[in-house]
């Protein structure tokens with residue numbers, strides 16, 4: 001009897017301990033879940049639910065977010081483009097990619113009630129927003145009446161949510177409230193390349209910087225073509241879609257016309273910007289990576305000549321190519337505002353590359369990977385040359401300094417002056433002897 005009651009007490013004690021432990025685990029779990037949505041130091045910013053296309057097929061892979069649960073019934077896929085605010089397919093939940101959902105109220109406050117306009121694109125105005133957390137962001141408000149903008153919105157959120165590269169203007173968030181769709185990007189404080197090339201407000205872009213910009217853009221595009229899975233074709237490479245950060249490093253912006261290349265390969269209407277469009281695309285209506293390469297070639301000529309492609313740049317290039325045979329002698333098209341401040345070899349190499357990019361036959365155009373290699377080599381050669389020049393300058397300065405020191409030593413040292421006196425005496429003697 002005594003043994004039985006002892007066993008009972010042990011059993012009850014073990015039960016109480018296990019129960020207590022389970023309760024503790026339960027409390028910890030619920031706390032952890034409550035904390036997770038507070039990403040970004042703002043009560044109104046929530047971890048986003050971004051659907052992404054998996055492997056280019058028409059299945060949606062939706063990112064999970066507890067805050068989106070009520071909208072899960074609005075699942076929708078249109079033309080292979082999943083609507084992010086559409087549903088969540090249970091069992092296809094992927095971790096959030098760091099894209100945040102911003103509240104309309106916060107953005108309204110951060111843009112001074114949408115008065116801090118920095119630009120106007122085809123799909124709506126762009127505002128600068130100073131977030132309380134510290135960073136400035138650019139808020140692109142899609143025009144509500146724009147059907148294309150709507151599609152653009154879903155495509156951009158879907159694509160940019162998983163595309164991250166230091167030479168891309170990365171999407172950091174979105175807002176979908178009050179019938180408005182907004183895309184939130186990192187803020188590029190130095191504005192667009194177009195503004196630097198054509199506006200009087202900015203200082204002239206030096207040749208060195210132009211080549212660096214070309215390499216930055218090439219790297220961004222190389223990532224889209226060869227790094228992203230599935231590959232992404234930009235479709236609208238132009239100087240107003242290249243933005244510069246505080247350190248004047250360039251990033252590719254505006255994936256408005258980007259499509260995963262499996263979607264919509266044969267669009268019925270022409271998309272892109274006049275002056276940059278691949279003639280092959282215009283005739284076949286098929287956009288390929290090589291169409292981006294063509295537009296990039298135009299952009300390179302734009303950097304060289306400081307001329308707008310919509311104002312006869314390519315006619316100018318073709319005329320010059322008659323004399324240069326596409327290889328050397330491109331000096332005549334260089335931006336005259338550079339006043340000869342460029343390296344001729346670099347210029348001819350960049351222009352020859354640009355000329356290859358705009359070859360009528362897409363097959364003969366280089367890939368973005370080839371382009372990155374050529375531009376990297378140009379910049380490495382420049383760097384080596386500068387380094388070499390600095391070294392030889394330093395060694396000649398050092399030689400001068402040694403000579404000066406010897407000279408000064410000579411003047412100051414009493415031994416030496418004695419020696420000189422002796423020398424001069426002997427030379428006098430010599431001369432007397434003579």
Ligand SMILES: Nc1ncnc2c1ncn2[C@@H]1O[C@H](COP(=O)(O)OP(=O)(O)OP(=O)(O)O)[C@@H](O)[C@H]1O
Pocket residue numbers: 118119120121122123124125126138140169185186187188189191192236240241243253254
């Ligand atoms: N992330 C950003 N940081 C700073 N400024 C930006 C940013 N995004 C856009 N802008 C500015 O807003 C302007 C409009 O940009 P947007 O991408 O909407 O249109 P666009 O590229 O000029 O024209 P389109 O819509 O025809 O391609 C740009 O010229 C640029 O100066």
